Amino acid sequence: MADIExxxxxxxxxxxxxxxxxxxxxAERIAASFVPPTPEEERKVIRKLDRRLLxxxxxxxxxxxxxxxxLGNARLAGLTKSIDLGGNRYSWLGTIFYISYILFxxxxxxxxxxxxxVWCAAVVMIWGFIATIQAATTSWGGLxxxxxxxxxxEAAFGPGVPLYLSYFYPRxxxxxxxxxxxxxxxxANAYGxxxxxxxxxxxxxxxxxxxxxxxxxxxxxxxxxxxxxxxxDGITSAKFLTERDKQIALHFVARNQRLDVGKQQGLRxxxxxxxxxDPKSWIxxxxxxxxNVSYAxxxxxVPTIISEMGTWSAAQSNGLSAPPYLLCFFYIITVCWLxxxxxxxxxxxxxxxxxxxxxxxxxxxxxxxxxxxxxxxxSVQIFASVALLLAWTANIHATESxxxxxxxxxxxxxQCGPLLGTNVFPDSEKPYFRKGMWISASFCLLVAVLSGVLxxxxxxxxxxxAREGVPEVEEFEDTSIARETGVNERHRYIW
Numbered sequence: 001m002a003d004i005e006x007x008x009x010x011x012x013x014x015x016x017x018x019x020x021x022x023x024x025x026x027a028e029r030i031a032a033s034f035v036p037p038t039p040e041e042e043r044k045v046i047r048k049l050d051r052r053l054l055x056x057x058x059x060x061x062x063x064x065x066x067x068x069x070x071l072g073n074a075r076l077a078g079l080t081k082s083i084d085l086g087g088n089r090y091s092w093l094g095t096i097f098y099i100s101y102i103l104f105x106x107x108x109x110x111x112x113x114x115x116x117x118v119w120c121a122a123v124v125m126i127w128g129f130i131a132t133i134q135a136a137t138t139s140w141g142g143l144x145x146x147x148x149x150x151x152x153x154e155a156a157f158g159p160g161v162p163l164y165l166s167y168f169y170p171r172x173x174x175x176x177x178x179x180x181x182x183x184x185x186x187x188a189n190a191y192g193x194x195x196x197x198x199x200x201x202x203x204x205x206x207x208x209x210x211x212x213x214x215x216x217x218x219x220x221x222x223x224x225x226x227x228x229x230x231x232x233d234g235i236t237s238a239k240f241l242t243e244r245d246k247q248i249a250l251h252f253v254a255r256n257q258r259l260d261v262g263k264q265q266g267l268r269x270x271x272x273x274x275x276x277x278d279p280k281s282w283i284x285x286x287x288x289x290x291x292n293v294s295y296a297x298x299x300x301x302v303p304t305i306i307s308e309m310g311t312w313s314a315a316q317s318n319g320l321s322a323p324p325y326l327l328c329f330f331y332i333i334t335v336c337w338l339x340x341x342x343x344x345x346x347x348x349x350x351x352x353x354x355x356x357x358x359x360x361x362x363x364x365x366x367x368x369x370x371x372x373x374x375x376x377x378x379s380v381q382i383f384a385s386v387a388l389l390l391a392w393t394a395n396i397h398a399t400e401s402x403x404x405x406x407x408x409x410x411x412x413x414x415q416c417g418p419l420l421g422t423n424v425f426p427d428s429e430k431p432y433f434r435k436g437m438w439i440s441a442s443f444c445l446l447v448a449v450l451s452g453v454l455x456x457x458x459x460x461x462x463x464x465x466a467r468e469g470v471p472e473v474e475e476f477e478d479t480s481i482a483r484e485t486g487v488n489e490r491h492r493y494i495w
Contacts, residue, residue: 179336275405
C-alpha cells in the first residue's frame, strides 16, 4: 500500500512539473520518471474503464439498433394496415435509411473533432426524438423522411464508438470491448422481438405499431442525458481516474500505437488521409460489405421469414425472432474474448462467416419449418465478424487520426452492403426466399476468404518487419515519445 501511495504522489509531482514543457521534452520527462505499473495495477485501471464505458456504449448501441430495426416488428404489429406499404415501399424504407447512413458516414469523425460527451449526447438525443415521432406519421412519405434523418444521427454515433474505445484500451484488448459494444445489436434484436410480441397484445385507441415506436424511442432520449454526464472525452480528462491511473492508462494504450496526448480533440488530416490511402483499410471494408449484405436485412425480415414458414402466427413470429439473437449475443462475447486471448482476428472472423454461410445454405435448401428455424441460429452468427472487423481496423492503424480514416473507409464501404441486403428478400420469393439465402451465403463465404487473405498479408508484413529489426513490442520509453512526436509509427500487426 505504501508503494502505491508513493507512486501516486510521484505521478502528481510529475504532472505539475510537466505543464511548462514542450511536447517532446514532456514525453521524454515522462519516460524518465514514470514507474512502470504492475500487472495488477493495469488490471485495476482496465476494470475502472470497463465499469464506466462498456455498460453505457452497450446500452446506447442496443437502443440504436432497436430504433432502426423495429420496422420489421412494426410491420407485423399492424403498420401496413395504417400506411400503404405495398409494392416496393417497405423495401424502400430500409433502403433510404442506408442511403442516408452511407452518405453521412463521415460524421463519425465528430468523435475525434469534438468533446466526446457533447457529441454523443447530441446525436443520441436527435435520433431518439426522430425514432419517437415515427409514431405520428400518417403516410409513406412521412415515414421515409423520418428514416432518412434517423440514419444521419445514427451514422454520427455507432460507427465512431470503436474509434472512441480505442483511445482507452491496449490494442490487444479492444476486441473484447468492441465485442461487448457490438453485442448490443444482438441483444436489441433479441429483446426487440420479445418486446414487440408483448406490445402487440395491447388493445387500446393507440395502435400497437405506434406504441412500439414510442416505447422504444423515449428511453433513447433519457440515456442521452446519462451520456452527457458520464462519458469521458479521453484518458487525461477522465474524472474517475486518479493521476496514477491516467499515467498507467496512457502507458498501456501507448504500447505499439500512438496517442494524441494534449490534443484529444482535433483531427490530424495528413494521418487521416493515410488511413484512406492504405490498402489494408479497404479489405476490412469489403469484408464489412459482405457481412452487411448477409446480416443487415435479417432484423427487417427474420420475423417475416419465420411467419412464412406457416407454423406460427405473426405475433408468435415476433417472439420467436428473439432466441437466435440471444445466442448471437453470447457467441460474440465468447469469440471476441478468444480473439484477444490468442491475439488473432482473421481466423475467428473467417470462422464466424463460415458458420453464417452454413445457416443460409440450410435455409436455401430445407423445407421443414424446424430445420429452417434452427438455421437462423447459425445465420445470425455472421454478425460476430463485424465485431472482429472493428477491432482489426483499430489494430492495423497505429495513430488515432489514421484509425479515424480507416474507420470511415470501413463504414462507408461496408454500409453499402445493406443497399443490396435489404432487397434480397422480396415478397415474390415467399415462402422460402431461396434467392436471398443463396446471395447471403455467398457473401458470408466472401468474408471468410478475404479474412484469410488479409491475415496472410499481415503475417508477411510482420516477418518483413522482424527482418528489419522492428520490435514485436515497443515499451513505454519508445511509445511515450512516439505518441507526441510521430516517432516509431511502424508496429507489428495483429492478424
